[in-house]
Amino acid sequence: MRPTTQAVLLTVASAFVFNLETTIIKLVEGVPLATLVLARSLGQFLWVMPALIRDPTLPRTRHLPMAIFRGALSGVSWFTYYLSYSGLPLAPATVLSFTTVLFVTALAGPVLGERVGWRRWLATGVGFLGVLAIVRPGALELGWPVAASMVSALLGAAIVLTTKFLARDERTGTIMFWIGVVSVCISTPVAWPGLAWPGWQNFALMALAGLCGPFAMHLWINALRLADASFLAPISYTRLVFAAAFGLVLFAELPDAWLGLGTALILGSAVYVTRRGR
Numbered sequence: 001m002r003p004t005t006q007a008v009l010l011t012v013a014s015a016f017v018f019n020l021e022t023t024i025i026k027l028v029e030g031v032p033l034a035t036l037v038l039a040r041s042l043g044q045f046l047w048v049m050p051a052l053i054r055d056p057t058l059p060r061t062r063h064l065p066m067a068i069f070r071g072a073l074s075g076v077s078w079f080t081y082y083l084s085y086s087g088l089p090l091a092p093a094t095v096l097s098f099t100t101v102l103f104v105t106a107l108a109g110p111v112l113g114e115r116v117g118w119r120r121w122l123a124t125g126v127g128f129l130g131v132l133a134i135v136r137p138g139a140l141e142l143g144w145p146v147a148a149s150m151v152s153a154l155l156g157a158a159i160v161l162t163t164k165f166l167a168r169d170e171r172t173g174t175i176m177f178w179i180g181v182v183s184v185c186i187s188t189p190v191a192w193p194g195l196a197w198p199g200w201q202n203f204a205l206m207a208l209a210g211l212c213g214p215f216a217m218h219l220w221i222n223a224l225r226l227a228d229a230s231f232l233a234p235i236s237y238t239r240l241v242f243a244a245a246f247g248l249v250l251f252a253e254l255p256d257a258w259l260g261l262g263t264a265l266i267l268g269s270a271v272y273v274t275r276r277g278r
Contacts, residue, residue, distance in 0.1 A: 007227035011235045014219035019094070019242040021212035022085040023250065028205050031198045033086070034191035036206060037078045041187045043210025044074075045180030047218075051173045058177050062169050070162045070175065071182025077155035078183065080148040087145025090247035091255050094240050095263050096149040099131060102269065103157030123269040130265025172221055176214065237267055 025036060052058045061067045085093045131150075166175050198206065220236070240263065247253035 003226040007223045008235055010219050010223035010226070012238055014216045014223065015236050015239040016242055017212050017216035017219065019090075019239050019246060021209050021216065022093070022243075023090065023246045024205050024209040024212065025082055025085050026090070026251065028198075028202050028209070031202050031206065032191065032194040033079065033082055034187060034194060035198070036082050036209070037075070038184070038187040038191040038195075039206040039210040040078050040082075040213055041075060041180065041183035041210075043207070043212075044176065044214050045184055047211065047214035048173060048177045048180055052177065055173070058171070058173050059181075061174055061178065063166060066162060066166060067170070067175065067178040068182055070159065070166060071179045072186060073155055073159050073162060074179045075183035075186035077152055077159065078187075080152035080155065084145050084149035084152055087143070088149065089253040090243040090251065091240065091253065091263075093145075093149055094243040095266055096131065096146075097153055097156070098237065098240075098266050099128070099150070099153040100156035100160065102128060102266075103154050119272075123272045126265055126269045130262040130269070133262035133265065176217070240267075 028036065048058070081097075084096070088096075163175065197203075244253075244255055247255075
């Protein structure tokens with residue numbers, strides 16, 4: 001099997017697992033948001049434990065402050081990420097999460113010093129018009145879930161930029177280790193006052209969701225080792241297909257024409273920005 005074919009299959013698999021994680025979160029009932037984030041953080045930490053046992057030097061980093069900052073971004077973003085998916089239908093929440101690519105374009109100049117031409121700015125503007133089409137008055141309740149979705153996308157852009165910086169010198173396992181450690185430190189004191197036994201069903205769902213996230217991340221990283229990000233990014237948008245299917249089957253969520261228009265604008269602009277960025 002050719003490397004590009006393997007990369008495509010890994011990307012589709014990661015899209016499915018990422019969507020499985022958010023679907024599971026919607027199935028959990030009566031559990032505080034902070035507890036869900038703690039479960040995700042523990043899942044991240046447990047995922048790297050085998051690598052840490054094999055290599056005790058895994059925590060060593062040349063950029064400790066940045067590694068801690070990267071972990072803090074993940075810990076905080078999971079709060080907004082889970083809030084958006086728990087309060088919005090799967091398909092709109094998934095589409096809004098794709099605006100991370102647009103935020104990366106907006107931040108690439110001032111943060112990384114990259115030159116961003118007018119075509120990429122125009123495409124970014126078109127993408128945000130797609131956001132307006134989805135969250136137009138009367139379509140979705142303009143409350144915390146919508147705001148959390150946009151904040152999550154912005155934090156996701158910051159995660160992309162800091163990961164680019166760390167990936168120059170650090171191993172993937174080292175980055176993931178500090179994400180687990182810092183996110184556990186952030187989520188534990190927030191979740192502690194509301195911790196209670198959630199019941200076996202919720203416990204099983206949270207455990208599965210907590211492992212889906214790092215597993216999907218692992219699949220995506222392996223795909224990036226085999227092919228360019230600009231080639232794989234459009235394929236990762238198959239998440240929307242999975243989100244629409246799960247939303248329809250499990251939650252009777254029916255997409256409308258406005259969602260289709262917003263999706264076309266956001267995905268079209270994101271694909272163009274990614275191609276131009278190459």
